[in-house]
Amino acid sequence: MADNYLEKKMEQYRGGSATVAKLKNSLAGLLLKNRSTRGYDSTFKVRKDQLQRIVAVNTKLASARNRQLLRFKLVTGEDAGMVLPHISMGVGLSELSLPLPGCEPNAFIVVCSAEEPRNSTYIDLGISVQSMLLQAVEIGLNGLCIMSFDAEAITKELALPYKPLMVVAIGKGAEKIELVDIPADGNHGYFRKDGVHYVPKLTVDELIIE
Numbered sequence: 001m002a003d004n005y006l007e008k009k010m011e012q013y014r015g016g017s018a019t020v021a022k023l024k025n026s027l028a029g030l031l032l033k034n035r036s037t038r039g040y041d042s043t044f045k046v047r048k049d050q051l052q053r054i055v056a057v058n059t060k061l062a063s064a065r066n067r068q069l070l071r072f073k074l075v076t077g078e079d080a081g082m083v084l085p086h087i088s089m090g091v092g093l094s095e096l097s098l099p100l101p102g103c104e105p106n107a108f109i110v111v112c113s114a115e116e117p118r119n120s121t122y123i124d125l126g127i128s129v130q131s132m133l134l135q136a137v138e139i140g141l142n143g144l145c146i147m148s149f150d151a152e153a154i155t156k157e158l159a160l161p162y163k164p165l166m167v168v169a170i171g172k173g174a175e176k177i178e179l180v181d182i183p184a185d186g187n188h189g190y191f192r193k194d195g196v197h198y199v200p201k202l203t204v205d206e207l208i209i210e
């Protein structure tokens with residue numbers, strides 16, 4: 001193994017733009033591009049067939065006891081207005097009241113559970129949402145998983161027959177987002193500086209239990 005192997009891998013993990021281009025649609029590249037996005041290009045209208053393609057990943061996923069209890073409501077166009085007032089974005093940057101006007105998402109996937117959720121339903125949920133976000137990135141879109149939402153209001157607005165567990169915003173991202181190391185003070189909070197959204201992440205050494 002070359003001496004600078006780990007160094008190179010870390011460079012890829014942090015991802016400069018040249019690295020991202022090189023990684024293209026490798027798993028590392030998709031993971032890097034799959035940043036939580038809270039500002040979208042409002043001129044780009046997400047189509048229902050794009051949401052269908054994203055949801056289709058669920059036909060190939062692991063599921064506890066293979067129960068496959070998750071169901072998906074696709075929301076596009078004018079209907080997005082029924083979801084927007086009931087979601088909360090970027091509580092860590094509450095002073096900005098995200099999304100900024102004109103940067104709202106115009107499509108959502110509302111993930112529901114066809115039965116009263118148990119612990120394993122939430123594990124299925126995580127597998128599902130991450131897979132859908134990676135698929136979104138592969139087709140040139142971005143997204144955000146939103147757990148902070150008014151479930152009662154969204155159930156009513158969309159006449160959902162099932163309990164909503166997560167709202168996933170989908171759109172063409174209009175933000176510059178970069179990963180950085182956790183600062184010396186240990187603060188994990190994301191922050192913005194000079195128009196860039198920074199997301200601190202632990203290093204692989206910090207993750208592994210010695």
Ligand SMILES: Cc1cc2nc3c(=O)[nH]c(=O)nc-3n(C[C@H](O)[C@H](O)[C@H](O)COP(=O)(O)O)c2cc1C
Pocket residue numbers: 034035036037038088089090091144145146147148149190199
């Ligand atoms: C289970 C879960 C729930 C989340 N809920 C929200 C939410 O309600 N609103 C929001 O703006 N971001 C939400 N996020 C996004 C996180 O804030 C985001 O993952 C974190 O800031 C790290 O950024 P990154 O996804 O770009 O790595 C959620 C993420 C997860 C995994």
